[in-house]
Amino acid sequence: MKYGIVLFPAKKLQDLANSYRKRYDPHYALIPPHLTLKTPFEASDEEVKAISKELRSVANKLSPIKLEVQKISSFSPVNNVIYLKVEPNDELMELHTELHSGSLDSKPEYSFVPHITIGQKLSDAEMADVLGQLKMQDNHHIELVDRFHLLYQLDNGAWTVYETFILEKGEL
């Protein structure tokens, strides 16, 4: 089964992201707006139990993470993806590192550029047009995220949450 690990921002930012995704992201109906922490990987039912245990211990030793968006950016020309750029900070980078070490060890596909996708698979012309429009808007946003989620993918491409992990260093 295919699993992935994401952060969901709070409702407010999800609603903002969806206002763009509805038009520009073919994955709109498959998953709520999210920041990918670990790209899709295969795991058996047995493996996922061990992974889940490992994620609980990661979550127990980390604190909530500041999620700050200052601007809209894109991976163009490599990929016609438009996203809310999430400012990197130590806590976020540490969580990402933890999710790629120990028994969760795997080489990330790309270097980690924290982001929330709002458009993808656009043509070059669409891309330039949309990006131009969006860059004029104020999309500044800041919040504290205290949880991340392990999801699995259904046959239709949609994702269901398997488990939530709460960042609660010092709260036990």
Place this chain on the structure above:
Amino acid sequence: MKYGIVLFPAKKLQDLANSYRKRYDPHYALIPPHLTLKTPFEASDEEVKAISKELRSVANKLSPIKLEVQKISSFSPVNNVIYLKVEPNDELMELHTELHSGSLDSKPEYSFVPHITIGQKLSDAEMADVLGQLKMQDNHHIELVDRFHLLYQLDNGAWTVYETFILEKGEL
């Protein structure tokens, strides 16, 4: 914000349900296939923290629940809803009761008929036709569900998971 509480069956049953929902359920893209344990209710950010704490304590004292589907049924003529009928059992009824008592107290809208919706808002003719076809098929399924989820609704009607609660009586 609007919250709800659901069980997600395992991937296999979700895939089966989605094969019908794709055609017959306008909520197909808003939430994965699920069994509703508590219908949508309003809660503030503060209230949801207390609710989440209460749900953790409910989950800690309950065991995993057998989820058995034997047949397809409908709420017709009251409602043109087609669903996988989930056989009631003590554990499932107890979880439902717990989610409607104490600080979670609220009168359920209907008496609790555990089900996984696979079609809704059908015309009478569609309804009879689809139900006739589906009833010929073998949809028997049995599994053990060890978790439930608290979700919140976005502006576009889609649901995001807030937190997962693991039924782990005796496992702590």
